[in-house]
Amino acid sequence: xxxxxxxxxxxxxxxxxxxxxxxxxxxxxxxxxxxxxxxxxxxxxxxxxxxxxxxxxxxxxxxxxxxxxxxxxxxxxxxxxxxxxxxxxxxxxxxxxxxxxxxxxxxxxxxxxxxxxxxxxxxxxxxxxxxxxxxxxxxxxxxxxxxxxxxxxxxxxxxxxxxxxxxxxxxxxxxxxxxxxxxxxxxxxxxxxxxxxxxxxxxxxxxxxxxxxxxxxxxxxxxxxxxxxxxxxxxxxxxxxxxxxxxxxxxxxxxxxxxxxxxxxxxxxxxxxxxxxxxxxxxxxxxxxxxxxxxxxxxxxxxxxxxxxxxxxxxxxxxxxxxx
Amino acid sequence: xxxxxxxxxxxxxxxxxxxxxxxxxxxxxxxxxxxxxxxxxxxxxxxxxxxxxxxxxxxxxxxxxxxxxxxxxxxxxxxxxxxxxxxxxxxxxxxxxxxxxxxxxxxxxxxxxxxxxxxxxxxxxxxxxxxxxxxxxxxxxxxxxxxxxxxxxxxxxxxxxxxxxxxxxxxxxxxxxxxxxxxxxxxxxxxxxxxxxxxxxxxxxxxxxxxxxxxxxxxxxxxxxxxxxxxxxxxxxxxxxxxxxxxxxxxxxxx
Amino acid sequence: xxxxxxxxxxxxxxxxxxxxxxxxxxxxxxxxxxxxxxxxxxxxxxxxxxxxxxxxxxxxxxxxxxxxxxxxxxxxxxxxxxxxxxxxxxxxxxxxxxxxxxxxxxxxxxxxxxxxxxxxxxxxxxxxxxxxxxxxxxxxxxxxxxxxxxxxxxxxxxxxxxxxxxxxxxxxxxxxxxxxxxxxxxxxxxxxxxxxxxxxxxxxxxxxxxxxxxxxxxxxxxxxxxxxxxxxxxxxxxxxxxxxxxxxxxxxxxxxxxxxxxxxxxxxxxxxxxxxxxxxxxxxxxxxxxxxx
Numbered sequence: 001x002x003x004x005x006x007x008x009x010x011x012x013x014x015x016x017x018x019x020x021x022x023x024x025x026x027x028x029x030x031x032x033x034x035x036x037x038x039x040x041x042x043x044x045x046x047x048x049x050x051x052x053x054x055x056x057x058x059x060x061x062x063x064x065x066x067x068x069x070x071x072x073x074x075x076x077x078x079x080x081x082x083x084x085x086x087x088x089x090x091x092x093x094x095x096x097x098x099x100x101x102x103x104x105x106x107x108x109x110x111x112x113x114x115x116x117x118x119x120x121x122x123x124x125x126x127x128x129x130x131x132x133x134x135x136x137x138x139x140x141x142x143x144x145x146x147x148x149x150x151x152x153x154x155x156x157x158x159x160x161x162x163x164x165x166x167x168x169x170x171x172x173x174x175x176x177x178x179x180x181x182x183x184x185x186x187x188x189x190x191x192x193x194x195x196x197x198x199x200x201x202x203x204x205x206x207x208x209x210x211x212x213x214x215x216x217x218x219x220x221x222x223x224x225x226x227x228x229x230x231x232x233x234x235x236x237x238x239x240x241x242x243x244x245x246x247x248x249x250x251x252x253x254x255x256x257x258x259x260x261x262x263x264x265x266x267x268x269x270x271x272x273x274x275x276x277x278x279x280x281x282x283x284x285x286x287x288x289x290x291x292x293x294x295x296x297x298x299x300x301x302x303x304x305x306x307x308x309x310x311x312x313x314x315x316x317x318x319x320x321x322x323x324x
Numbered sequence: 325x326x327x328x329x330x331x332x333x334x335x336x337x338x339x340x341x342x343x344x345x346x347x348x349x350x351x352x353x354x355x356x357x358x359x360x361x362x363x364x365x366x367x368x369x370x371x372x373x374x375x376x377x378x379x380x381x382x383x384x385x386x387x388x389x390x391x392x393x394x395x396x397x398x399x400x401x402x403x404x405x406x407x408x409x410x411x412x413x414x415x416x417x418x419x420x421x422x423x424x425x426x427x428x429x430x431x432x433x434x435x436x437x438x439x440x441x442x443x444x445x446x447x448x449x450x451x452x453x454x455x456x457x458x459x460x461x462x463x464x465x466x467x468x469x470x471x472x473x474x475x476x477x478x479x480x481x482x483x484x485x486x487x488x489x490x491x492x493x494x495x496x497x498x499x500x501x502x503x504x505x506x507x508x509x510x511x512x513x514x515x516x517x518x519x520x521x522x523x524x525x526x527x528x529x530x531x532x533x534x535x536x537x538x539x540x541x542x543x544x545x546x547x548x549x550x551x552x553x554x555x556x557x558x559x560x561x562x563x564x565x566x567x568x569x570x571x572x573x574x575x576x577x578x579x
Numbered sequence: 580x581x582x583x584x585x586x587x588x589x590x591x592x593x594x595x596x597x598x599x600x601x602x603x604x605x606x607x608x609x610x611x612x613x614x615x616x617x618x619x620x621x622x623x624x625x626x627x628x629x630x631x632x633x634x635x636x637x638x639x640x641x642x643x644x645x646x647x648x649x650x651x652x653x654x655x656x657x658x659x660x661x662x663x664x665x666x667x668x669x670x671x672x673x674x675x676x677x678x679x680x681x682x683x684x685x686x687x688x689x690x691x692x693x694x695x696x697x698x699x700x701x702x703x704x705x706x707x708x709x710x711x712x713x714x715x716x717x718x719x720x721x722x723x724x725x726x727x728x729x730x731x732x733x734x735x736x737x738x739x740x741x742x743x744x745x746x747x748x749x750x751x752x753x754x755x756x757x758x759x760x761x762x763x764x765x766x767x768x769x770x771x772x773x774x775x776x777x778x779x780x781x782x783x784x785x786x787x788x789x790x791x792x793x794x795x796x797x798x799x800x801x802x803x804x805x806x807x808x809x810x811x812x813x814x815x816x817x818x819x820x821x822x823x824x825x826x827x828x829x830x831x832x833x834x835x836x837x838x839x840x841x842x843x844x845x846x847x848x849x850x851x852x853x854x855x856x857x858x859x860x861x862x863x864x865x866x867x868x869x870x871x872x
Binding site for chain 1: 617669672673677678679681682683685686687688689690692693694696697807810814843845846848849852853855856857859860861863
Binding site: 006187188189191192194195198199201202203204205206207208209210 | 388390409410411412414415419420422426427428429430431435438439440442443444446451452454457493497
């Protein structure tokens with residue numbers, strides 16, 4: 001029992017994170033239909049952001065190419081369902097495997113660089129991936145995308161186009177990613193990742209193979225992004241090139257920056273806040289990317305630590321026990 | 325010089341822990357380390373001295389693997405480690421503490437040392453338990469006299485304490501060879517006296533290679549001294565012989 | 580058409596693309612060279628240049644040549660002013676931290692792009708060429724304006740080269756590029772130089788765009804490709820090396836034009852983006868840069 005508690009970052013952290021999952025489970029019975037669907041999407045996208053946070057928030061790897069991993073998961077699952085007639089869990093696993101393989105290859109190359117070069121290399125890889133979707137337009141239908149056949153969207157006999165099923169699956173995936181991120185953050189691995197972020201040369205001279213640790217972090221990150229992509233495609237039944245575009249590399253960065261980089265709960269809060277911020281302003285303007293741009297600059301200028309990062313700092317030692 | 329060589333042969337009873345042969349490093353046209361043959365027996369405290377720009381830091385960087393040599397080889401514990409990367413050499417037991425304090429400022433002092441111990445105690449995928457790590461870290465902190473500051477953020481410690489934390493991180497690695505790069509720089513006289521005792525204590529388990537400018541520390545601590553000048557070994561021997569050596573006085577002591 | 584003339588046409592189209600690309604990429608290279616920051620909003624300054632060119636010419640309603648000339652002056656000035664303001668308001672406050680700068684310029688990218696969408700709208704609009712003159716070759720006729728673009732780009736680059744190497748301002752820029760702190764010690768107003776360089780970089784993008792509007796219509800999403808190609812050029816040419824940038828622009832602009840005629844443009848772009856990644860990984864000084872000692 002104490003092992004489980006340690007995994008969750010101690011009693012306070014365990015209470016907060018498990019409590020959130022419980023609240024989200026109950027919330028679906030209360031939410032109006034629109035918000036019910038929105039929350040399913042937010043939960044899946046939050047998994048993408050949680051993955052991004054492992055690389056960016058904890059390890060200090062600022063990737064501009066995570067759409068590649070999200071897209072690999074989505075297209076892996078979507079194409080498997082569409083053309084190989086692999087249903088539900090099988091398609092999901094194929095998507096996950098595709099994302100892990102893609103991250104491993106792209107990461108192994110990109111991690112030979114650092115800083116700005118790493119950002120550009122990941123950006124270029126993701127751009128090449130995006131263009132590849134167009135190149136194989138005969139299968140992917142490019143920008144237009146394709147609708148995943150409803151008969152393939154099942155899980156153990158449950159239809160994934162049912163809103164309640166969808167919410168439960170989204171919540172389950174979110175719970176796995178959240179607890180996984182918590183476990184990483186609180187483990188020896190997490191300590192080394194933060195050490196690399198803080199002072200890479202020192203970490204190396206303590207005997208850590210920095211390259212291997214970074215690659216490990218990136219693969220965990222890419223796997224979560226891919227899982228989110230695969231789930232998104234299967235749950236909502238649509239696979240399109242826009243999900244592999246640069247915009248989907250920028251969005252997880254924005255979500256993490258807003259919620260708080262290097263805080264386990266940050267990505268969820270950021271995804272939630274950004275979703276409703278865009279939702280609210282959509283009444284005023286259709287140019288929702290304007291909101292994205294303004295939010296990015298405002299965060300970088302005034303709140304570089306994000307909502308929860310700032311809060312944790314204010315709370316001091318108590319903050320760290322609640323928000324690892 | 326003949327006297328020094330005789331002395332060297334007499335002392336060479338302990339097995340050699342570290343040896344370099346023809347170790348060379350060039351930066352563009354400059355040869356910072358020039359074909360150095362060097363041997364360090366196990367259990368010794370060796371001081372490495374020399375005027376500024378003599379190549380001391382480059383030399384120990386070649387030993388720790390932070391820099392690749394242009395030529396020559398490094399042997400540690402009888403094995404060729406020349407091709408090993410820095411982190412792999414640390415795993416073999418070569419620890420290096422930085423000349424410019426290099427710690428994880430946002431983490432607590434304890435976590436800094438835990439990181440050092442964690443690497444040593446991790447076998448394959450399985451890391452040690454948190455309790456074990458904390459105990460190891462607290463023991464190392466107590467040894468350098470930082471036991472009461474374990475929970476403080478490393479960045480908030482005084483400069484002298486940060487230097488001690490560096491040493492504690494070195495201890496956390498339980499190295500066979502501890503390389504200290506100017507450890508007493510910027511410390512007060514009192515802190516230096518305590519530091520000398522600490523290094524003597526460490527030397528009971530580890531071999532120590534010490535780059536140092538403070539002659540009082542060098543003479544008080546070193547079993548033997550190696551003098552580096554313009555990338556080459558100028559002299560080597562026990563403190564008294566080095567003090568008396570004319571070439572050393574000319575090059576370094578300003579005699 | 581036979582292969583020979585067809586290839587000639589492809590090469591001429593490539594040369595026009597290369598000329599515009601060289602001017603645009605030079606702006607990005609200058610900013611990176613002096614300030615050591617990557618400006619992701621560069622493509623949007625290009626787009627802004629084109630849109631303002633359309634706006635100026637249609638507002639004036641004078642002879643196309645006069646309108647074009649006005650656009651050639653007004654558009655870069657407005658874009659430069661906007662870029663300078665953005666630099667003061669944002670980049671100085673994050674102290675040009677390389678990673679934060681990329682995030683901030685991504686923000687600028689979206690703001691500029693969406694602001695244009697909200698005001699100028701989603702339509703593509705043409706600008707009339709300043710003169711209508713076709714050169715009749717034995718196999719096909721070719722637009723005289725396109726040849727003018729090549730000439731104008733060459734003159735612009737000569738002007739930049741002259742400004743950098745022969746003037747006091749250029750000297751200050753190079754000193755700042757060499758060592759910011761030392762430059763400050765020599766009483767060079769580093770902050771002003773930074774603001775100026777960022778503005779000039781954006782102005783070069785705008786100039787490239789004004790040259791292109793009579794060939795290609797102004798559209799709020801037109802900044803995407805020039806940004807990507809400029810990135811490719813600046814990285815292949817060696818980050819911060821102006822000579823390498825121009826050389827790479829010519830090679831990539833030409834080959835992009837030629838490859839696009841013969842092969843799938845998508846495949847060409849995939850290869851180009853991967854090439855950039857591999858150059859950064861295995862030859863970070865660029866293909867034409869010197870390996871640092």
